[in-house]
């Protein structure tokens with residue numbers, strides 16, 4: 715099965731809030747994270763591919779969906795689900811697979 719590359723947006727909106735998506739060079743070195751959903755700053759930070767820390771396009775896509783699901787779930791009437799990393803990662807993997815395998819004609 716051929717997987718579609720999924721473009722990672724620069725910004726998006728959920729409800730009335732704008733969220734910026736930024737790739738940063740040092741997240742993994744400073745915070746030991748490949749991604750962070752910063753609820754109050756309205757930003758998703760993603761570790762960029764840098765020397766000493768290879769990140770495939772698919773890994774970056776997976777991390778983007780993971781952080782997006784954190785934000786989305788935190789805006790629902792079950793925000794505590796955002797603390798459940800297994801649930802968040804399952805939802806992110808399913809969404810990633812759906813978009814990576816989507817056919818448009």
Ligand SMILES: [Zn+2]
Nearest residue numbers: 780784799802
């Ligand atoms: Zn997480």
